[in-house]
Amino acid sequence: MLRYRRRNAAARRRHYRYIAIEKKRLFLEGVEKEELRLLCRHLCNPHDKHAEKAFLRHSPQYLVEL
Secondary structure, three states: OOOOOOOOHHHHHHHHHHHHHHHHHHHHOOOOHHHHHHHHHHHHOOOOHHHHHHHHHHOHHHOOOO
16 A cells, blocks of 8 residues: 555556556566565565565565675
8 A cells, every 4th residue: 555645646546557567567577476466565564574574485586695
């Protein structure tokens, strides 16, 4: 869910259109639907540790060694 102000519905719709276009592009490039769903879940709230763990569990190639 995008954070937005009530007055600016057009900007909110524009952002959701950008998100839909990017998700479609990634899907057509071969990204699995579940991986894409988990990525979007993680990116919409980066402070949610459960979403991050689920994404990394499903996609271990994104683990970065420090």
